[in-house]
Amino acid sequence: MEVPEKIDRLARRAEEISYQMQQDRARAHERTRLQNEVDKAKPTARKRFWCRHCRLDFEGIGRKRVYGTAERPEAVHICRCPECAAACHRLITNAGKDRYWLMSHRVRRDRGRHRLDLLQPSEFGFNTMYPDAMKQHIKDMEDKEKEIEREHYDPSLRFGRSLAMRKALRRADYRFRDDA
């Protein structure tokens, strides 16, 4: 083998090794980050949860559960729905992907209110239809939910939430989804 060819091969090999080491470091860094999040989280925590079966936003004591692998440690807080006993999760690791923020009616309403608070007098839309329309929208959503809960209340059930109520809530939810 010619000398320049040998040097070429060695250089390529060195590059490969350096790339591999960089990948390993990035993985180790990510593992440490996740492990820290898992360790930092309390074994139990009072949080809000969302039951997708009951369309119910409730506060409860979440118990920490660690899962995942040594390479990718992950953890959640789990709380049983007071109504149907389904396990509801809040993410501890990758909290940005927590479905609660997407699903909960309460969060979506608060977001609407927040948007109103953020609107400045100088902004287009202030003192026009927009805040009123938004306020009205939030109020409509709450009224509709209350109405459904009244209409379908079943006193024979522990929490009164009949299947018909959940279905009606889900239908109303879809109607409000995009503009809430």
Ligand SMILES: [Zn+2]
């Ligand atoms: Zn439930």
